Structure formats: C-alpha cells, structure tokens
Amino acid sequence: MNLKQIAAEKAVEWIKDGMTIGLGTGSTAFFAIQKIGELVKAGLQVKAVPTSGSTEQLAREFGIPLTTFAEAGKLDITIDGADEVDSQFNLIKGGGGALLREKIVAAHSKTFIVVVDESKLVPTLGTFPLPVEVIPFAYEWTMEEINERLQADFKPRMKDGQKFVTDNGNYILDYSFGTIPSPTDVQEKLNCLTGVVEHGLFIDMADIVIVGRADGTVDVLERS
Numbered sequence: 434m435n436l437k438q439i440a441a442e443k444a445v446e447w448i449k450d451g452m453t454i455g456l457g458t459g460s461t462a463f464f465a466i467q468k469i470g471e472l473v474k475a476g477l478q479v480k481a482v483p484t485s486g487s488t489e490q491l492a493r494e495f496g497i498p499l500t501t502f503a504e505a506g507k508l509d510i511t512i513d514g515a516d517e518v519d520s521q522f523n524l525i526k527g528g529g530g531a532l533l534r535e536k537i538v539a540a541h542s543k544t545f546i547v548v549v550d551e552s553k554l555v556p557t558l559g560t561f562p563l564p565v566e567v568i569p570f571a572y573e574w575t576m577e578e579i580n581e582r583l584q585a586d587f588k589p590r591m592k593d594g595q596k597f598v599t600d601n602g603n604y605i606l607d608y609s610f611g612t613i614p615s616p617t618d619v620q621e622k623l624n625c626l627t628g629v630v631e632h633g634l635f636i637d638m639a640d641i642v643i644v645g646r647a648d649g650t651v652d653v654l655e656r657s
C-alpha cells in the first residue's frame with residue numbers, strides 16, 4: 434500500500450462520532466479525506482472544516498458535511514500532511530500553498546495529527562524551501578525586508594507562468610536555507626514583518642506524527 438495512505442488511514446482511527454475535524458491539504462491528506470468519506474457513508478457523524486478550496490471540493494465529493502469556525506468552535510482533531518518533520522515535531526508546511534488556513538485550523542484544534550511517509554522525517558528543517566505568504570500590495574518592499582532578515586535565496590512561487598496566488602489572494606516566496614538550525618529564530622524574524630501574512634514553520638503545534646514506513650509498517654509518534 435502507498436506509504437502516505439497507510440499513515441493517513443491510521444490517523445483516521447482517532448476520529449469518533451460527533452467530532453468536528455479539520456481536513457488538511459495535499460496528497461497525504463487526500464487519503465484521510467477519502468477514508469473519512471467512506472466512514473461517513475457508513476454512518477459516521479462528523480463535521481469538517483477544510484484548509485483549502487481544493488480540500489473543500491474533495492470533502493463535498495466524498496460527502497463529508499462541512500461546517501465553519503463560527504459554528505464549530507474549537508475542533509477536536511485535524512489531520513494534515515507536512516513537507517518536513519524534525520525530531521522535535523517541528524514542521525515545514527505549505528508545499529501545496531495552503532499554509533495560512535492550515536496553520537489557523539491546526540492552532541484551533543485540540544489534537545493536531547501530522548501524517549507523512551518516512552521521506553519527510555529530517556534531522557534538521559530547511560532542505561525543503563520555506564514558504565512565506567505575503568500580501569501582493571507592495572510585495573517588492575516586503576521581499577526586500579525579508580531578504581535583509583533571512584539572508585537566504587528565494588524564488589517567487591509560479592504557476593503556469595504567473596505568480597502563484599493562494600486561496601487568500603496572496604503570493605508565496607519560497608526560501609532555500611539548506612538547513613534551519615533555529616526554527617524559532619527564523620519564526621521570530623518573520624512574525625513581526627509587515628506584509629508577511631504567514632510562513633510555513635509550524636513550531637510546537639503537532640501532537641502526533643504518524644509515519645508510513647517503506648516496510649509497510651506505520652509508526653505513531655506522540656509528543657512526550
């Protein structure tokens with residue numbers, strides 16, 4: 434079986450009747466959404482908040498009832514993928530461009546479960562470029578300020594020859610660090626910059642990391 438699928442389907446075991454859940458974005462989250470759809474068809478009662486337009490569409494296709502934050506309050510569980518996971522459960526996310534809603538949803542969940550195949554486990558974050566979501570208005574100035582602070586190479590994210598635009602109408606800059614020895618340091622530098630909406634560092638947010646291994650087993654790692 435696909436490693437992403439075994440991790441994602443394991444995570445779905447945490448979902449119980451009556452829960453409100455956050456649905457992540459990406460090819461790993463897809464398998465969780467698909468499985469939840471099957472369980473809903475079989476009678477599971479849940480309501481979900483999607484983290485992107487594409488996930489909302491998938492949830493509708495799979496017949497998963499949707500809700501809003503206003504209605505749901507704090508979510509019971511969110512299941513989402515990640516681009517990198519370090520040994521402290523810190524993450525880089527946003528490869529799919531949904532980092533802002535993903536972070537909001539994860540931050541408002543009692544339990545945040547991250548599902549990955551083992552290739553996403555790293556000793557230190559930073560091989561995967563760090564996505565930074567910026568407001569399009571005067572984004573060149575924001576970019577200059579970020580560059581001054583981060584001193585790392587970056588590329589504006591493109592799609593079909595145009596700047597990639599997020600579900601929130603913003604741009605993404607992908608920063609190549611190679612290695613991020615102190616994710617909190619980078620987070621602090623980015624958090625106070627006007628024009629930066631959000632970044633893909635998810636620090637101290639994941640409660641459980643579920644890993645699909647090449648030998649077909651699945652590891653459930655819980656934050657101590």
Ligand SMILES: O=C(CO)[C@H](O)[C@H](O)COP(=O)(O)O
Binds near residue numbers: 458514
């Ligand atoms: O953060 C994300 C989307 O914004 C995804 O969770 C991340 O990119 C991992 O994607 P995949 O499961 O397809 O490898």
